[in-house]
Amino acid sequence: MQIQQLSVFVENKPGRLAEITEVLAAANIDIRAISVADTSDFGILRVIVDKPKEAIETLKEHGMTVSLTNVIAVGVSDHPGEFSRAVRLLADTGFDMEYMYAFISRDKGRAYVIIRTNNGQKAAETLQENGFDILSPETIYNM
Amino acid sequence: MFFQKEIETMKRPEIEALQLERLRRMVDYCYNNVPFYQERLSKAGITSGDKIKVLSDIQYIPFTTKDDIRDNYPFGLMAVPMKDIVRIHASSGTTGKPTVGVYTKADIDRWSDFVARIVTAAGVTAEDIIQISFGYGLFTGALGLHFGLEKVGATVIPASSGNSEKQLMMLRDFGVTGLVATPSYALYLGELVRESGYPKEAYGKLRHGILGSEGCTEEMRQRIEENLGINVTDNYGMTELTGPGVSGECEYRCGLHFAEDAFLPEIIDQDTLEHKAPGEAGELVVTTLMREGMPVLRYRTKDITRLNYEPCRCGRTHVRMDKVMGRTDDMLIIKGVNVFPSQIESVLVATEKVGPHYQLVVRKKNYMDNLEVKVELIDASLLESFGELEKVQRTIHDRLKSVLGLETKVTLVEPKSLERFQGKAKRVLDLRNQPEER
Numbered sequence: 001m002q003i004q005q006l007s008v009f010v011e012n013k014p015g016r017l018a019e020i021t022e023v024l025a026a027a028n029i030d031i032r033a034i035s036v037a038d039t040s041d042f043g044i045l046r047v048i049v050d051k052p053k054e055a056i057e058t059l060k061e062h063g064m065t066v067s068l069t070n071v072i073a074v075g076v077s078d079h080p081g082e083f084s085r086a087v088r089l090l091a092d093t094g095f096d097m098e099y100m101y102a103f104i105s106r107d108k109g110r111a112y113v114i115i116r117t118n119n120g121q122k123a124a125e126t127l128q129e130n131g132f133d134i135l136s137p138e139t140i141y142n143m
Numbered sequence: 144m145f146f147q148k149e150i151e152t153m154k155r156p157e158i159e160a161l162q163l164e165r166l167r168r169m170v171d172y173c174y175n176n177v178p179f180y181q182e183r184l185s186k187a188g189i190t191s192g193d194k195i196k197v198l199s200d201i202q203y204i205p206f207t208t209k210d211d212i213r214d215n216y217p218f219g220l221m222a223v224p225m226k227d228i229v230r231i232h233a234s235s236g237t238t239g240k241p242t243v244g245v246y247t248k249a250d251i252d253r254w255s256d257f258v259a260r261i262v263t264a265a266g267v268t269a270e271d272i273i274q275i276s277f278g279y280g281l282f283t284g285a286l287g288l289h290f291g292l293e294k295v296g297a298t299v300i301p302a303s304s305g306n307s308e309k310q311l312m313m314l315r316d317f318g319v320t321g322l323v324a325t326p327s328y329a330l331y332l333g334e335l336v337r338e339s340g341y342p343k344e345a346y347g348k349l350r351h352g353i354l355g356s357e358g359c360t361e362e363m364r365q366r367i368e369e370n371l372g373i374n375v376t377d378n379y380g381m382t383e384l385t386g387p388g389v390s391g392e393c394e395y396r397c398g399l400h401f402a403e404d405a406f407l408p409e410i411i412d413q414d415t416l417e418h419k420a421p422g423e424a425g426e427l428v429v430t431t432l433m434r435e436g437m438p439v440l441r442y443r444t445k446d447i448t449r450l451n452y453e454p455c456r457c458g459r460t461h462v463r464m465d466k467v468m469g470r471t472d473d474m475l476i477i478k479g480v481n482v483f484p485s486q487i488e489s490v491l492v493a494t495e496k497v498g499p500h501y502q503l504v505v506r507k508k509n510y511m512d513n514l515e516v517k518v519e520l521i522d523a524s525l526l527e528s529f530g531e532l533e534k535v536q537r538t539i540h541d542r543l544k545s546v547l548g549l550e551t552k553v554t555l556v557e558p559k560s561l562e563r564f565q566g567k568a569k570r571v572l573d574l575r576n577q578p579e580e581r
């Protein structure tokens with residue numbers, strides 16, 4: 001139940017981020033979720049797209065350093081404490097979260113959180129067993 | 144294997160006797176044929192070669208510098224009428240006018256011998272097919288190697304530089320056994336070979352890499368050897384002295400054998416101009432002993448190296464110089480510390496996950512020197528976590544600190560974003576006389 005995310009190395013220079021997303025747009029690839037983490041010199045762009053394989057090809061053709069990673073996408077309903085319950089559950093069952101980011105869904109009252117942990121497959125199962133909605137790759141890619 | 148065994152294995156006293164005789168003749172030749180030298184030598188009281196009693200008397204001969212050659216541009220140091228000159232070469236000056244070299248027929252013939260000696264020492268024979276990927280034109284590298292290789296009987300492909308796809312195609316299709324190139328271009332071709340999609344066997348005939356015209360660290364050499372499956376030997380020379388062939392490595396790669404019958408080397412302290420003790424590093428000074436077209440007395444090369452007079456295992460007795468450690472003028476002085484780009488390069492080449500290409504940017508920050516080292520990230524597996532990327536940065540920083548004794552700023556940049564050089568690499572950007580960035 002894991003989905004594929006692209007990580008792209010980005011130098012901190014004006015317009016670089018725009019160039020990368022333009023490369024994706026030109027290949028007719030839709031971005032589902034995006035997150036940028038950066039230091040003063042460089043950043044890592046993390047994106048979930050509808051066609052990850054094609055996206056990685058295109059970016060590589062443009063000379064970029066890209067990798068594919070498995071992450072999990074959790075649907076969280078919009079009431080207080082729901083998200084912290086998920087995080088607590090992962091922590092208590094021994095998963096280390098490397099990073100996470102959220103995006104809002106078109107469905108009212110729901111948000112999605114992308115989580116990267118060690119042992120992602122097991123983490124997804126644990127969340128699912130505890131009543132959380134884990135999104136399938138198809139759901140995300142066809143969103 | 145030797146090209147001119149009798150000369151290459153002469154005993155030390157015989158070499159020195161020959162050098163003394165030729166030096167005295169060379170002093171007379173310069174005095175009588177080049178007004179510039181006549182004036183210089185007269186001032187120093189050396190009005191004839193007879194004044195030179197022993198080899199060490201060379202210390203009384205004035206030095207010739209790059210500026211002297213430039214001031215006499217283009218033909219002021221020529222010792223024969225132009226009708227006796229059969230070729231003109233020039234090396235691109237990074238500033239101002241090029242350095243011109245003129246050659247008589249005998250000069251070209253001897254030069255080819257010197258090159259033939261070093262390529263033979265490197266293992267090249269008449270069986271070999273050698274691709275010369277140096278830029279042709281005025282540069283001495285390409286034609287110098289070309290004539291020397293032909294003299295050995297090797298098959299020469301004058302590929303010149305550029306159009307790397309075609310370079311690879313020739314390497315495969317012509318069954319090339321040896322490559323002549325600059326180390327940075329060989330490194331680049333090596334990267335392309337890895338990515339070319341052809342199995343390594345397609346380049347399986349490659350054995351020799353005769354690389355020169357710019358510095359190459361041990362680590363860079365290993366990387367080139369791995370990627371291209373070749374054995375790399377270094378050679379040395381410059382237009383001011385003739386071109387490549389002044390010295391070159393034998394199969395044992397323990398120093399570059401000098402063509403001592405034709406070039407007399409000395410090592411001096413670049414500041415006091417005094418001779419260094421044997422085995423000590425300093426600036427290399429060379430006197431041409433046989434050159435007719437443009438003889439040079441005590442030319443200050445600005446290259447820093449050491450000389451080793453022990454005979455080599457290969458049987459050659461001519462003095463061996465170490466790989467050039469740096470240049471007196473590309474040495475950067477940063478916060479009072481001497482920094483050679485080659486030191487930085489050796490750290491980067493030895494670091495996993497980053498590319499071997501780099502750029503050094505020196506600027507002033509708060510009135511202090513600041514060295515930035517830009518290097519390409521090539522391994523995407525590091526993108527999983529910032530921690531990993533920062534660890535690479537920190538590792539490079541720490542290694543540089545221990546090698547240079549200096550704080551640096553290490554910047555990771557995108558792959559292939561730094562310029563690839565096909566000639567002498569220009570990797571230093573010194574902005575210290577520019578206004579500070581705020």
Ligand SMILES: [Zn+2]
Pocket residue numbers: 393394395400455456457458459
């Ligand atoms: Zn030797």
